[in-house]
Amino acid sequence: MQHGKLSRRDPSFYRNVFALVVPMALQNLINVAVTSADVVMLGQVGETVLSASSLAGQVQFIMTLFFFGLTSGAAILTAQYWGKGDTRTIEKVLGIALRFSLCTGVVFTAAALLAPGFLMHIFTPEEEVVAEGVKYLRIIAFAYIPMAITNIYLNIMRSVERVVVSTVTYLLSLITNIGLNAVFIFGLLGFPAMGISGAALATVIARFLELAIVLVYSKKINTTIRFRLRDIFVRDPLLFRDFMTYSIPVTLNELMWGAGVAMNSVVIGHLGSAAVAANSVAQVTRQLATVVAFGVANAAAIMIGKAIGAGDTKRAEEYGGRFLRLTMLFGLAGSGVVLLARPVLLQFMTLSPEAQGYLSFMMFVMSYFVFGQAINTTMVVGIFRAGGDARFGLILDVSTMWGCSILLGALSAFVFRWSLPAVYVLLMSDEVIKLPFTVWRYRKKYWLRNITR
DSSP, X not given: OOOOOOOTTOHHHHHHXXXXXXXXXXXXXXXXHHHHHHHHHHHHHOHHHHXXXXXXXXXXXXXXXXXXXXXXXXXXXXXXXXHHTOHHHHHHHHHHHHHHHHHHHHHHHHHHHHOXXXXXXXXXXXXXXXXXXXXXHHHHGGGHHHHHHHHHHHHHHHHTTOOHHHHHHHHHHHHHHHHHHHHHHHTOTTOOOOTHHHHHHHHHHHHHHHHHHHHHIIIIIOOSSOOOGGGGGOOOHHHHHHHHHHHHHHHHHHXXXXXXXXXXXXXXXXXXXXXXXXHHHHHHHHXXXXXXXXXXXXXXXXXXXXXXXXXXXXXXXXXXXXXHHHHHHHHHHHHHHHHHHHHHHHHHSOOOHHHHHHHHHHHHHHHHHHHHHHHHHIIIIIIIHHTTOXXXXXXXXXXXXXXXXXXXXXXXXXXXXXXXXHHHHHHTOHHHHHHHHHHHHHHHTTTOOOOOO
C-alpha cells in the first residue's frame, strides 16, 4: 500500500497523541500518587516502616513486571490487529494473556503468604525492617489476584485506544486508597492505628474496587472488545504461537529489567535504612517526573502499531520520528521536575540527617537519569515493540544493566567499599549507557514489520 509523506502540520497526529497521552499520563500520575501516599504517610510513622513497605513492595513490583510483559507482548499483536479491524482475534489474545496472568497471581500470592520472611531477607538483613515487611506482605498478598485481572484487561484496552476507563478506574482507586490509608495507618474514625498493616489493608480494598469496576465495564459498557470467560481457555494454535513469540521476549525483558531494579534495591538495602528511605523518595520522584514521557511511549506503541497493521509503513515511520522528538521534550521537562522537587522534599520529608544528605545527592542523579529513561522507553517499549522488534530490548537490558551498572555497583559497594554516592551513580548508569544503542537500532528500521495474519 502506497502512502505519501505526512504533512508536518498534520493536526490529526497531535490530536490523537493528546487524546491518548493525557489519560495515560493521568493514569501514570495516579499510580505514582498511590505509592507517594504510602511513602508520605508511612514516612510520618518512621524510617523503619517506610523502608519495610518500600522493600516489600518489590515483590509486587516483580509480579507486575510479569503482567506488563504479558500485556506488552499482547499489545504488539492487539495494536496491529486493531489497525486491521480484527476484534475477534484481539478478544482471543486477551483470553490467552489472562490465562498466564492468573497463574502468575496465584504463585505470588502463595509466596507472600507462605514465605514472607524469606522474601524480605532477600532485600535486607535488618530484622526490624524484615518484621514490618512481613506484616505488610501477609495482607497485601490478597491484592495480587485482582491485580492479575485488572492490569491485563486495562492495558489491553489501552492498546485498542480505550484509555479513559483505566484513568477513571485508577482515580477512584486512588481516592479510596488515600482515604483508607489515613484511617487505618493513623487510627482515625475510631479505628485502631495499624501502621504498615493499615497501608496494606487500604491497598487491598482499593484493588478489589478496581476489579469490580472492570467487571462492570466489560459486561455493561464495552461492546467493541468483549471479555468472555471461555476465551481464557481458547484454542488457536497459530495465534498462541504468535503470542508466545512476542510475549516471551518482552516478558523476559521486563523481568530482567525489573530484577535489575530489585537488585539495585538489594545493594542499597545492604547499605542501611537511611539509604533505603532516601532511595524510596528519589524513586517516587523519578516516577512522577516520567509520567508524561511514559504516556508518550505507550501512545507510540498504539499509533505506530495501528499504522503498521493497516499496511501504512510510511505513516508509521513518520510517527516514529515525531514521537522521538516529543519524548526528548518531555524528558527534559521531567529533569526539571526532579530539580524543582529537590528542595521541597528535603524540607518536607521527616528523615534523619544522614538520609537527607543521601536524598540530596540522589535527586541530582535522577535529574539526568529520567531524560535517558524517557528516550529509551519510547524507543524500546513504544516504537520497537509496535513493529514486533521485541528481542532487542531483552538483549539491551541484560547487557547494560547486568553486565555494566549492576555489576559495577555491586563491586563498588561490597568489594571496594566505596561511598554511597559513588555506588549510586554506578547503579543508575544504565539509561545513559543504553542511549547510543537505542538510537542505532532506531535508524536500522527493523521495527517496521507487519506481523498480523
